[in-house]
Amino acid sequence: MGPHERPSSLSPELVRRICAAVDERFDEQVAFLSDLVRHVSLRGREEAVQDMVEGSLRARGYDIDRFPVDGALVGIHPAFSWAAEEHLRGTNIVATMKGRGGGGRSLALNAHVDVVPAGVEDRWSSPPFEPVVRDGWMHGRGSADMKAGLSANVFALDALQAAGVSLRGDVQVHSVVEEETTGNGAASVLARGYRADAFLCPEPTDERLVRANSGIAKFALEVSGIPTHPQEPGKGRSAIDLAVRLMARLRELEARWIAERLDKPHFAAIPNPVSLTFGTISGGEWQASVASACRIKGRIGFYPGDDPRRRTREFEDCVASTTGDDPAFAGAPSPTVHWNGSVHAGYELEPGTAAEAVLSSAHAAAREGADGLRSSPMPCYLDAAVFAVHGGMTTLVYGPVGERIHGIDERVDLASLRRVTKTIALFAAGWCGIDV
Numbered sequence: 001m002g003p004h005e006r007p008s009s010l011s012p013e014l015v016r017r018i019c020a021a022v023d024e025r026f027d028e029q030v031a032f033l034s035d036l037v038r039h040v041s042l043r044g045r046e047e048a049v050q051d052m053v054e055g056s057l058r059a060r061g062y063d064i065d066r067f068p069v070d071g072a073l074v075g076i077h078p079a080f081s082w083a084a085e086e087h088l089r090g091t092n093i094v095a096t097m098k099g100r101g102g103g104g105r106s107l108a109l110n111a112h113v114d115v116v117p118a119g120v121e122d123r124w125s126s127p128p129f130e131p132v133v134r135d136g137w138m139h140g141r142g143s144a145d146m147k148a149g150l151s152a153n154v155f156a157l158d159a160l161q162a163a164g165v166s167l168r169g170d171v172q173v174h175s176v177v178e179e180e181t182t183g184n185g186a187a188s189v190l191a192r193g194y195r196a197d198a199f200l201c202p203e204p205t206d207e208r209l210v211r212a213n214s215g216i217a218k219f220a221l222e223v224s225g226i227p228t229h230p231q232e233p234g235k236g237r238s239a240i241d242l243a244v245r246l247m248a249r250l251r252e253l254e255a256r257w258i259a260e261r262l263d264k265p266h267f268a269a270i271p272n273p274v275s276l277t278f279g280t281i282s283g284g285e286w287q288a289s290v291a292s293a294c295r296i297k298g299r300i301g302f303y304p305g306d307d308p309r310r311r312t313r314e315f316e317d318c319v320a321s322t323t324g325d326d327p328a329f330a331g332a333p334s335p336t337v338h339w340n341g342s343v344h345a346g347y348e349l350e351p352g353t354a355a356e357a358v359l360s361s362a363h364a365a366a367r368e369g370a371d372g373l374r375s376s377p378m379p380c381y382l383d384a385a386v387f388a389v390h391g392g393m394t395t396l397v398y399g400p401v402g403e404r405i406h407g408i409d410e411r412v413d414l415a416s417l418r419r420v421t422k423t424i425a426l427f428a429a430g431w432c433g434i435d436v
């Protein structure tokens with residue numbers, strides 16, 4: 001290790017200067033984050049927020065590469081998942097700042113700008129896309145997941161510049177789309193040839209490092225019944241009733257998969273790493289007719305190291321065996337399963353990487369040594385998996401304290417965001433190497 005490689009080798013005076021530069025810009029960072037949240041960047045509607053991000057990075061002097069999600073690679077490149085036509089729109093941004101050279105390592109700071117729907121908006125204590133700060137938390141859809149992280153990436157690098165620090169290695173700032181549905185935004189970045197010696201993605205992790213991340217597959221189940229008039233229900237098969245029966249059987253499969261966690265590293269203490277989720281359901285055609293069709297969309301999770309195809313086959317086998325041995329299905333067309341979003345393996349971050357060592361000391365320095373970096377598994381899809389599994393690159397997921405992500409009254413802790421921004425600044429300095 002050279003002397004420039006660890007933040008612990010940054011002089012205490014320089015650490016103070018970098019942290020002070022984050023503090024000085026923090027109001028501006030919160031305003032930037034508010035602007036991001038105000039953009040309703042639901043899937044398919046990210047272009048306006050990307051315009052804003054592009055403009056602000058261009059004004060800072062980055063080289064901008066803005067390019068579309070590459071739908072032509074679906075089914076060809078292994079990092080891509082099947083997507084509906086409307087999910088193949090949208091553009092990614094990779095903004096690059098060339099380093100000064102001299103032996104530094106490169107870094108990619110990654111974030112996604114797409115957000116999930118707000119749900120029932122009048123159950124929010126304030127409108128989901130009008131950010132408000134209360135008691136030190138910013139409330140709003142996407143505030144934690146993960147527009148706060150994007151603001152941290154941008155303002156961490158601003159702080160270094162303001163502190164008179166120039167990095168030896170190249171830095172990329174990624175602003176990608178399509179994380180919440182397929183991961184094809186991140187896959188397009190990888191397929192375009194972007195590489196770095198380390199990736200950092202500040203998803204809301206409560207200031208912990210993600211040690212392991214579960215795989216995921218998203219399904220669309222089409223259940224068919226036999227429609228009939230309610231005067232002769234015995235002649236029909238309600239697709240809605242059949243869907244309920246099928247869901248119960250899939251819950252049994254989920255229970256078997258959950259039981260496997262006891263033999264898996266990292267996941268034994270997580271009550272439900274599988275999280276079979278029936279996210280949407282729609283069925284029936286007429287209030288007073290026995291339903292002919294019912295559609296369920298959802299997701300399953302599985303363990304790092306699992307081949308996603310094995311898990312999707314087990315799911316399909318469960319559907320097929322239910323219809324084979326439950327007489328309620330007799331005479332009805334067989335249900336179909338379509339994998340209609342991310343189908344992706346999970347990953348594990350091996351302990352002991354150089355990147356983790358640098359992050360660990362940056363984390364400690366930003367908190368004035370208050371406590372050490374903890375790690376934990378995360379049972380959900382992360383774009384980091386694209387870079388780790390298909391790019392073979394060291395990928396750190398570490399970000400601020402957030403609450404109720406994908407829920408009602410999502411919020412991010414601004415004091416935590418400030419600490420994470422300092423950590424990222426110190427990490428970038430330690431990882432990329434500096435000239436002062």
Ligand SMILES: [Zn+2]
Nearest residue numbers: 145146179203
């Ligand atoms: Zn996220």
